[in-house]
Amino acid sequence: MTEMLDLDAEVAADHLAGLTARVAELAGDRVVRDVVDIGAGTGTGSFALLRRFPDATVTAIDTSAEMLSHLAGSARRHGFDGRVRTRQADLDAGWPETGAADLVWASASMHHMGDPDRVLADIRGVLRPGGLFAMIEMESMPRFLPDDIGIGRPGLENRLNAIADHARAEHLPHVGSDWPSRLTAAGFTILDAHDLVVDVPSPLPAAAVRYAAATFRRFRAGMTDRLPADDLTTLDTLLADDARLLRALPDLTVHSTRAVWIVTPT
Template identity: 70%
Template sequence: MAHEHHHHGHGHGRHHGHEHGDGYDLTEMLLLDAEVTATHLAAFTGRIAELAGEAAVRRVVDLGSGTGTGAFALLRRFPGAVVTAIDTDEGMLRHLTESAARHGVADRVRPLHADAGGGLPETGEADLVWASSSMHHMSDPDRVLADIHAVLRPGGLLAMIEMESMPRFLPDDIGIGAPGLEARCHALADAAKAEHLPHMGSDWPARLRAAGFTVLDSRDLVVDLAPPLPAPAVRYAVATLKRFRAAVAERLSAEDRETLDTLLAKDEHVLRHLPGLSVHSTRSAWIATPA
């Protein structure tokens, strides 16, 4: 649930175009992520409704809206709500707006092109702020949390999801000469994230408390799909591993690059028919209210 992500942020420079030179489409990946995690998202928004009351949520701010996964889930959950969808990527906002029109909810979505990392734009008072895989991209997340605290009405809610690492798909024995290709890819990605995304893996409950929030609900959203995978999950694996190929290929060994290229060559035929292809992903989620 983008979400990103992987996880993945949208209101703060997470996107730099939809299509990358190595062939992965970020929009497609986010849409597939939404499909794979739909039941978890429904359960989480259900818990938000239990805490807030459906009738109490009318004004929603989606901080890093991306393709609109969170916005549309909240519009379904709260029939009287209007969502202000904030993102730095104009292409993502166009996609969201077009999707809203197709689903007959264009009048309930207000797209807003802005960088929340530089200060939350004027949205008016909110009943609910949604931040999925976006907070770790902020240059100053404590300032953003303070801004959210200020915009929420008394008793309003902040719903926040963070995915600390990319999902895993491959059997451990994959790799030419040395098994563990995916683990090596993750190690390279983690090193890059430590340099460029220093807030990833933060103690978010502590930061929420420091910003004046009380955490009402804390949970892990675990996706664990065993083979054989349904078609959307296979496409999700393909799209995500293409992203990995684009991000870490230059730092991989020649043997690991060859393995990835083999898996993703010829319309990904090898990967799509790989025995043991699975999906494993964990996200942390919190629901908090101004203390």
């Protein structure tokens, strides 16, 4: 997962920079100094925000000590040492001590909350008047393969994503929630709502190819008991010899869609 998050950040870097530019536009003349990154993972959002807001420091919150350790090491390598503090916390257990915030950022994290409405109330409570909350949720899993891939029958990636979507719906009941209604009910005014579409055509850059390989390795590891033999064989063939055949596919692309809401307390 750490590798996938870092590669996703590299592949979507230009789109993320555009999103932080939109946040800065909506912030206007307000100086953004105190930022909270919920479900910070490997630091994708934290670092993009630190680049965008030179006076800011980020409190990066995650449940995983491993992720936060990786983030702290990356912060030092990126020259952000001293501008990031980490907090290991489960927001379902309560909001940690962060102080007031000018900006809260939550990328692909709100659907993990057991009680997202209570967490939204906590976010509203920590924001200064006129502060911003930027929320991003994955609309669709990244897609890479042409539809004709599959030993014996085409459509391998459709079947992989159907299994992944079923598992997400079973274990993460708030995936695909009516977030605009939840945000409004929590006392926010929606300033911007749009889809962030990542489309990288073939031939892919090296990082995007590694992203595809890491994604399919994760599918292979997690779906052994749920895939038919021919699909397992297809995956094994694509991933053999450091994903040699996957890398050689002429029509390998990246496509993903993320829904974005930028809101402020009403």
